Amino acid sequence: MAETTDDRLRLLIERVERLEEEKKGISEDIRDVYNEGKAVGYDAKIMREIVKIRKMKPDDRREHDSILDLYKSALGLD
């Protein structure tokens, strides 16, 4: 039996909703890992920075660091 057009739309929307739920679950798992880090004495904010830094290519990271240093010294943030 062929599904109606309405069914097809509903099924697509429900698939998105299930995936959004999964995504939310993973975000909660991520929060749990940071909390676990905090519980053993790590700084969660710095951990988040590390995750971002590790995502960058080494060249991009070095360029980022040198521009940041430049701007910091231009503004007396030594």
Place this chain on the structure above:
Amino acid sequence: MAETTDDRLRLLIERVERLEEEKKGISEDIRDVYNEGKAVGYDAKIMREIVKIRKMKPDDRREHDSILDLYKSALGLD
């Protein structure tokens, strides 16, 4: 053998990274579902709106709709 502190930090960071990868995969799956909808003639932007609307409680949705209508007519968007 007990893990060192550095290992512990590295393992936490790697767990976050794996979870972030999973989350990215799910975001891609969601995009695929919208593209599938588009391929069979649905408007993906409206589908995204439907997902948002279905997330709201009926009372909140009705309140949202009536305030939106109010603002629309105040601005001549009939």
